[in-house]
Amino acid sequence: MDEILRAAGEVLGVELSDPVDLGGSPRSVVLRCRTASGGSVVVKKFGTDPEDLRAFTSETAGLSLGLAGPELLGVDASVPLVVMEDLGSAPTLADVLLGDDPRAALDGLSAWARGLGRLATASVRRRADLASLSARHGMSVPSWDENPWALRCAAELPSALAGVGVEAPPELAGELERIVTTGADEYLAFTPGDTCPDNNLLTPDGLRLIDFESACYQPVFMTAAYCRMPFATCWCVFTLPAGLAEKIEETYRAEVVEAYPELVRDEIWQPGIRRAVALWTVYMTTELIPRVAEDRPTHRTRRPVPTLRQLLRHRWEMASTLEEFPAFAETMRLLLRDVADGWDVPPLPGYPAFGG
Structure with a gap:
């Protein structure tokens, strides 16, 4: 968990804390994290199996297209993880x-x-x-x-x-x-x-x-x-x-x-x-x-x-x-x-x- 926070914080250039597990999938861990300024972001960390990496590529490319979804704030392919806008706790x-x-x-x-x-x-x-x-x-x-x-x-x-x-x-x-x-x-x-x-x-x-x-x-x-x-x-x-x-x-x-x-x-x-x-x-x-x-x-x-x-x-x-x-x-x-x-x-x- 500390490694995920540190890597995501380096992507954004801010310190992240107070991670809350949002569920994720078999291929990923999804966390809501607090920023030093009091805001929040969502961090999605992927595994390294081939299907996990396919999911990372799809998530990153799909969000980068900019047609739908939360704003993509940062990417670290070496982890791999993405940081995105927190859309809050609206009902699904x-x-x-x-x-x-x-x-x-x-x-x-x-x-x-x-x-x-x-x-x-x-x-x-x-x-x-x-x-x-x-x-x-x-x-x-x-x-x-x-x-x-x-x-x-x-x-x-x-x-x-x-x-x-x-x-x-x-x-x-x-x-x-x-x-x-x-x-x-x-x-x-x-x-x-x-x-x-x-x-x-x-x-x-x-x-x-x-x-x-x-x-x-x-x-x-x-x-x-x-x-x-x-x-x-x-x-x-x-x-x-x-x-x-x-x-x-x-x-x-x-x-x-x-x-x-x-x-x-x-x-x-x-x-x-x-x-x-x-x-x-x-x-x-x-x-x-x-x-x-x-x-x-x-x-x-x-x-x-x-x-x-x-x-x-x-x-x-x-x-x-x-x-x-x-x-x-x-x-x-x-x-x-x-x-x-x-x-x-x-x-x-x-x-x-x-x-x-």
């Missing part, structure tokens, strides 16, 4: 969704979708800038734009299925290739990468995004799928009232059509989102199947939260309706029948703010 979108005020939750969801859509639109012409910043701050590891995570997850899915006794249909491999590669370089926009509810601060000045460890350019459908699923890769997942997911999705879409007018056409928009839902489901399946032998909450400390089994079953139920990918949809139904049917867990409830 997760806080209001898990609270008891439906109006605050609805307003928060709308601000989240609108803010991400405006960020996407503002970023369309800045991809080369992010690539340049990534190269400047790179740590000899591929950036998220260069990391073939989707191809890797698709390749890992058959073995994940075999691990729970599910034999994939023969046509699945070809469908997975289509899901991963179709439209992969179309309708690109910047995203912090992890746009989950706890990474979105609802401040008096509007939505502020935090956590740029996976910042990259990707098709806008990947973010739009967070509206529909909802929150594709997150722990704060419950069901939304009827029609609300569609309303939030349209809020996001109304912003991105400013950059990509053709996305007003449902024949482009709907297939793009459904591919994204399939891809996120592949990712979550490969990530979570090895962990569900014993069920547990999706978050170590927050409550209420769903369990891993509730979350995964919910993902499979939605993906089982993707009939344009018949082998994939059948695989989801096999998982529901042969795996999830034996789980003694209740259905995923609604968000507490909307009555559970």
